[in-house]
Amino acid sequence: MFSKHLTKTLKNVPYSMRKPSYSTAKESIPKYDVVVVGGGIVGVASARECLCRHPHLKMAIVEKESKLAMHQSGHNSGVIHAGIYYKPGSLKAKLCVEGLQLTYSYCDERKIPYKKVGKLIVATNEGELSNLLDLYERGQKNNVKDLEIIDGDKIKTYEPKCTGIKALWSPHTGIIDFIVVCNSYAKDFQSVGGDIFYNFHVNGFSEAPDADYPVCIETKSGETLQAKYVLTCGGLYSDILAELSGCSRDPRIVPFRGEYLLLTPEKQSIIKGNIYPVPDPRFPFLGVHFTPRMDGSVWLGPNAVLAFKREGYTWFDINLSELWDALQYSGFRKLASKFVMAGTEEMIKSIFTSLRVKDLQKFVPDLAASDITRGPTGVRAQALDKDGNLVDDFVFDMGDSKLGKRILHCRNAPSPGATSSQAIAKMIADKLEEQFKLS
Numbered sequence: 001m002f003s004k005h006l007t008k009t010l011k012n013v014p015y016s017m018r019k020p021s022y023s024t025a026k027e028s029i030p031k032y033d034v035v036v037v038g039g040g041i042v043g044v045a046s047a048r049e050c051l052c053r054h055p056h057l058k059m060a061i062v063e064k065e066s067k068l069a070m071h072q073s074g075h076n077s078g079v080i081h082a083g084i085y086y087k088p089g090s091l092k093a094k095l096c097v098e099g100l101q102l103t104y105s106y107c108d109e110r111k112i113p114y115k116k117v118g119k120l121i122v123a124t125n126e127g128e129l130s131n132l133l134d135l136y137e138r139g140q141k142n143n144v145k146d147l148e149i150i151d152g153d154k155i156k157t158y159e160p161k162c163t164g165i166k167a168l169w170s171p172h173t174g175i176i177d178f179i180v181v182c183n184s185y186a187k188d189f190q191s192v193g194g195d196i197f198y199n200f201h202v203n204g205f206s207e208a209p210d211a212d213y214p215v216c217i218e219t220k221s222g223e224t225l226q227a228k229y230v231l232t233c234g235g236l237y238s239d240i241l242a243e244l245s246g247c248s249r250d251p252r253i254v255p256f257r258g259e260y261l262l263l264t265p266e267k268q269s270i271i272k273g274n275i276y277p278v279p280d281p282r283f284p285f286l287g288v289h290f291t292p293r294m295d296g297s298v299w300l301g302p303n304a305v306l307a308f309k310r311e312g313y314t315w316f317d318i319n320l321s322e323l324w325d326a327l328q329y330s331g332f333r334k335l336a337s338k339f340v341m342a343g344t345e346e347m348i349k350s351i352f353t354s355l356r357v358k359d360l361q362k363f364v365p366d367l368a369a370s371d372i373t374r375g376p377t378g379v380r381a382q383a384l385d386k387d388g389n390l391v392d393d394f395v396f397d398m399g400d401s402k403l404g405k406r407i408l409h410c411r412n413a414p415s416p417g418a419t420s421s422q423a424i425a426k427m428i429a430d431k432l433e434e435q436f437k438l439s
Contacts, residue, residue, distance in 0.1 A: 030195075031213040032060045034432070035227040037202050037241060039063030041073040041182040042413045043233030045425035046432075048189040050231075053429055054438055059194045060225065061186075062217065064201035069182040071311060072235050073418060075378030077260075077291045077299060079274060080104070080114065080174035081416040084121070085286075088141035091394060092414060095427065097143055099420030100172065106422065107176065110184050117273035117292055119173035120155060122164035124362045128278040129166060135278070136168055146171050161270045161364050173274055177294050178418045185421075197225070205230070205245050207403050215406050229436045230407040231428065236310045236381040242409040246399030251383040251391045251412065254326045254335075255310045258302030259350055261360075262375035267367075271298045275363055283342060284390050288359050299375055300360055303346050313377045315350075334388025383412040394424075396431060408435055 036047040039061055051059045065071075080103055083096035107114050123132045132149070139147045148169045150157075155167050186196060201219050208216040213226035234241040239253045263271065275290040291299045306326065309319040326332050336343060349355045354369045361367050383391035395412040398405055408431065413424055432438055 029224050029226055030060070031058075031210070031226045032195075033057040033227070034059045034229050034231065034436075034438075035215075035217055035225055036061045036231045036233065037217070038233035038235060039065065039068040039182075039186075039196070039198075040071065040233060040235050041069055041178055041185070041418050041421045042235075042410065042424055042428075043231075044068060044182050044185045044189065045421040046231060046233060046410075046428040047194060048185045049422070049425035049429040050432055050438070051189055051192050051194050053433075055192050057438070059189075060197060060227075061189065061194065062197045062200040062202060062225065064199065066198050068186055068196075069179045072378065072381060073182055074179045075313075075376065076178060076418055077289075077302075078175050078177060078293055079119075079291060079416075079419070080176055081419045082119070082139070082144045082147075082170045082173045083142045084135055084139040084144055084147070084168070084170060085279070086138070086142065088138055091427075092392070092420075093142040095420040095423040096416055099416075099423040102422040103176070103181070103419060104174070106184075107181070112176070112180055112184060113294065114174050114176040115292075115294065116172060116174040118158060119170040119274035119276060120158060120162065120164075121168040121170070121276045121278055122155065122162060122363055123166045123278050124164050126165070131278050131281065132166060132168055139168070139170070144170065144172075159272055159275060161366055162275055163363065163365055175274070175292060175294060181418075181421075200225075202241065203244075205403060205407060215403060228406070229432070229438075231410065231432060232407065233410045233413070236379060238381065238409065238411045239383075242397050242411055245407045245409070246401050246404040247397045247409060250331075251385050251395060252326075252329050252331055253310070253381045254329065254332050254384050255307035255312065255322075256304045256380045256382050257307040257312060257377055258304055258380060259377045260299040260301040260375040261353060261356060261372045263298040263300065264371050264373060267371045268292075268296060268298050270364070270366070277363070283339070288356060290360070290363070297375075300372065301356070301375070302378065303350055303356065304380070305343075305346050305350050307379050310381075311379060313379060329384070329386075331384035331386045331388050335384060335390075338388065380415075381412075383414075394427075398435070406436070408432065 036043050047061050086093035150169050152165045203220045204218040206216045208226050215227045217225045232241045239249050271290050277287040279286050285304045288301050308323045309317045310322050357369050397409045
């Protein structure tokens with residue numbers, strides 16, 4: 001119903017690439033009913049959903065970069081996840097399964113290319129079989145379609161170069177370029193009257209003297225907007241934005257860099273779809289995997305190492321203030337103490353990529369170190385509580401002050417946020433309607 005309503009709405013409102021301007025002059029400050037801070041895929045999807053439900057509202061997105069989807073949304077593996085891993089009955093499971101269907105339907109309507117290449121979760125030894133069966137049962141309870149446990153011989157049907165004793169086959173897992181999806185959401189948003197401000201780096205919220213638009217959104221360079229209500233979807237800076245309106249810093253964002261390797265062009269054809277390991281329940285991340293991309297390249301990884309800057313994509317990207325903020329946080333210190341050996345191993349493998357090849361050879365023995373080059377990186381906004389636990393669910397927050405009660409913070413939208421973006425957006429739009437009485 002929503003999709004049909006949106007399509008009808010977009011036909012009635014011509015799309016225009018409007019470039020709104022802002023000013024420091026008091027009489028010309030733009031004013032909006034709702035402003036969304038953050039131009040990643042969750043923020044843009046949420047703005048789109050809200051405005052398409054309430055096209056009479058005046059809405060804007062503000063983004064600190066010159067383009068949308070510049071960080072987590074544009075530096076992920078590009079996998080459309082099916083919803084296998086998540087605890088049955090959890091919000092993550094529900095939103096992922098729903099999000100997959102919404103993503104495919106949306107992309108079919110908008111002619112956005114994707115590929116249903118499927119995914120194998122491969123057990124390479126007997127000790128992994130019980131965990132593999134647990135995953136199958138989770139997937140069944142989560143209503144993931146057409147999951148199948150297959151024997152080692154059938155693995156070759158899907159991945160001729162892959163070796164394992166059993167695998168979980170997920171035929172509806174796909175790949176896509178989420179930057180293209182995010183930009184399409186933005187076009188929808190602008191087509192129904194929304195504005196997007198780029199290079200707008202929010203560093204404060206204050207009370208404006210205007211009773212109708214009481215929230216003043218400020219940047220370091222002095223630009224301002226006014227709004228009745230604000231939604232923040234700040235990703236790597238979500239805790240900082242929350243603190244600006246009087247919320248606690250907990251849960252804290254600690255950045256972890258994921259470094260990918262690339263198959264050389266002459267070897268790309270040996271990988272047909274996604275190949276994942278059976279995750280080790282002792283560790284918080286999924287482990288290295290093989291991921292084909294829409295451009296034909298094949299990504300291998302990622303690992304997980306502490307980033308020395310919230311947007312630190314290399315070892316040489318260092319922000320001492322942000323690094324100290326992570327290191328002195330009790331939650332990070334407790335997490336690090338649990339995984340000293342694993343963390344040290346990840347750092348060593350980051351430097352010596354040949355060691356990572358050995359992990360990959362468990363699945364594709366034909367791989368050699370000469371087939372691998374260093375590839376792209378991404379930074380994950382990992383929310384941690386003060387006890388060192390990874391926050392694995394959605395966190396929304398509001399301040400207690402008169403100003404704070406007009407600002408809703410989406411502090412954690414855990415992976416797979418891109419796959420689930422439209423389902424998350426529906427949930428956030430519901431929450432905006434509830435909190436701010438939008439009508």
